[in-house]
Amino acid sequence: NAGVTQTPKFQVLKTGQSMTLQCAQDMNHEYMSWYRQDPGMGLRLIHYSVGAGITDQGEVPNGYNVSRSTTEDFPLRLLSAAPSQTSVYFCASMGGPISYGYTFGSGTRLTVV
């Protein structure tokens, strides 16, 4: 089925380790975003992209890197994991306009110990 695919679904990291959360969409959407969801805080924007080769920072970018070499893929890299990065991460894509909203993946639950 068409949509946004996130891998892995669950991950446990040790403090200081690095890893990449994968996100792929097959809808040829231009816009892609990464959010983190924490209790009582809703979803907060980490990084976003308005097209291949173009990325920018969102509300909480520190400790994360992104790249967008193709329209389909938008990986999120944790450079040196910290316990504060324990969260549920969602990737989303949108073909526009905003009135139709973003399509979200099912999320990656990350625990940093």
Next chain:
Amino acid sequence: DQQVKQNSPSLSVQEGRISILNCDYTNSMFDYFLWYKKYPAEGPTFLISISSIKDKNEDGRFTVFLNKSAKHLSLHIVPSQPGDSAVYFCAASVDDYKLSFGAGTTVTVRA
């Protein structure tokens, strides 16, 4: 500082009655507002949106009302059904591709 606020963390409603979810915002430049629904262990799913130039948008059992002067919007679900039990997020956009979300309201529909 959160620009989109959902001040009610939870709402309990009887099946068949109306659910009213509220959302307040502080940024007068927001030009689109959206509601998302989220089940546990799933990603949010888009429900309904409204442009800042309108005051009401309807889609089946879901109606969103916007009061720009009060910087307030609400989502009405009529009639509420057991499948509506979920977390509902209000979101707003100022530039047509970045969304700011509220903290969410958990709705429980009682039989």
